[in-house]
Amino acid sequence: MTSIKQIAKEVGASVSTVSRALNGYHDVNPKTREKVIEAARNLNYFPSSAARSLVTKRTYMIGLFFGDNVNSGFEDPFFQKVLSAIRELVGDAGYDLLVFTNKNKERATYTTLCRERGVDGTILILTGREKQVNSQLTDLQNSGIPCVAIDVPLEGDRCTYVESDNFLGMKKAVSYLAGLGHRQIAFIGGDEVSKISLDRLNGYRSGLNDAGISYDPDLIEMGYYAKEYAELAVKNILKKNKKVTAFVCASDVMAFAAIETLQEEGCSVPGEASVIGFDDVNEAAGYHIPLTTVKQNKEEIGRAATEQLLKIIEDPALSPSPIMIPCELIVRQSAAEAPKKT
Amino acid sequence: MTSIKQIAKEVGASVSTVSRALNGYHDVNPKTREKVIEAARNLNYFPSSAARSLVTKRTYMIGLFFGDNVNSGFEDPFFQKVLSAIRELVGDAGYDLLVFTNKNKERATYTTLCRERGVDGTILILTGREKQVNSQLTDLQNSGIPCVAIDVPLEGDRCTYVESDNFLGMKKAVSYLAGLGHRQIAFIGGDEVSKISLDRLNGYRSGLNDAGISYDPDLIEMGYYAKEYAELAVKNILKKNKKVTAFVCASDVMAFAAIETLQEEGCSVPGEASVIGFDDVNEAAGYHIPLTTVKQNKEEIGRAATEQLLKIIEDPALSPSPIMIPCELIVRQSAAEAPKKT
DNA sequence: TTGTAAGCGTTATCAT
């Protein structure tokens, strides 16, 4: 509640002198400064960031959008580590994190929300439907607001994105299975629209191709990154093709569902069917059949996104380009040699 | 960038009229309002929350402190669900969430950080050392800033806390083990200082007492909620007492560590030793030995904390009182009947 | 080295 004005009165100086003293300007008498600082301490002063940013146009807040209304993001096993990394770096750089949660804004867009709060930059972590690039997203991308998206291909003047190397990651999984002798390899995909899903599908096809396996549409189903759909997908594939011996899934969650479904259908894992996931979530290693999976380097994604954003904020002239983080195949026990033909 | 002033010029009205029109006051001519709103839309106007809150003293931001510098909170398996619930309710009520991450503030306290940002209220989720009530915390508690802590016993005019019924939860675990015939029940505690740790310890003792089992200090070790310390604790207990047949742990993370350590020491779980955890984290059900544990209702904790905070914000006269959320024993497979004596 | 004064974009008070 105590303002710069009161300090001024207290020490018998003008507000501008007080301001300068407090902000460490050089052109202020050491004695004056000392008095000001002491008065500030005594009066229990703290600056009002609202007042300050009203004039400086800086808030030292980084905006954060993530998750849609259904999937509330904090719980997503994938994003926890991304968030931790973001939090860490943003904090080091002297920023706080403003999570956009308010649901009472009807006509709001990413852009208007950012402008209202005056965030210095923003990070987008979208899930599900929100990943489809739409007019709101292109609007943000062209707004000039420093912005980095994760997994969504936004590119603009002061806007870019970070993603895993989904193509190569998925390809590694398929090559690994092929090396184990599998020839009938099914793919439980994410969705048909998002870039990451498409990249993973293409990685699958490329892996097949390299192994000289022809592509069979009957072995493809979408699981929409959800347990329920993945179950369905496995059942459908099993119905269409009795000879399938391996499943690669576009997420660990779907891989867990696949394993459960296979077991329910009387198919042992990895004896009769191998399963590989994608993400390497915490649960993967401790799962009752430790999950072989393609690891996304989540910390690195968060780190890269934040560093990139901070650079964009600092340098208005910078033309940012997309960043791709490598994936790694983590071999555990859910994938094994293909069963001998009977 | 466009301000209320420009709209005023555009429609030929005064700023105050524009302000009233935009804010839905009743004393404004419908036609004027229409013109104003249209102009606002055309000029791509959005209000500056900084300017607004400078005069209204409201920011519609809820502050959030959590985790110390080491344990970065977002990753804590326990708090994810708490956060989701907070996020949901805060958003419904029309607030955004300000996560205090800035590390470049030397002399900052919880109170000054809240005042600087002008948050309307704040939620505290502290871990580890931060849980000890210190002068910073009592300062906040007496500051008049609406505030709800989780697991930390803060009580003030506009300040209270939410916690699980740790005492009864732990007691249930011990009673369950006693019912299975265990008499030598070890306790891997959290720490010696935090209220939740103490409550759990007391619950353990009360459970023993009810079962007519006398308390043996040799069966108590602290694990500090960390894998490494829990391992050490188990080893120490094993060294001191060869007849122990059960371990109750103050967290699931420590329970996992206990199981691993026991198995390494050649002791089968639950055949030769039973283990019960606390929390019911996601991994508990899918663990290779599905973990029997005391479930904390995390969503409910987050929900209660947020609801309480919103009430405190709305009603300055409200005297809040602490809220306790019940725990539930989830029976899985890591605890079984006590082995027969040999 | 210091003070004066304008201005940031709102809301709120008081006339009119």
Add this chain to the structure above:
DNA sequence: ATGATAACGCTTACAA
């Protein structure tokens, strides 16, 4: 129903 104007707490030329 509307308009001047002060005020919120701060930074920043510009002047002294």
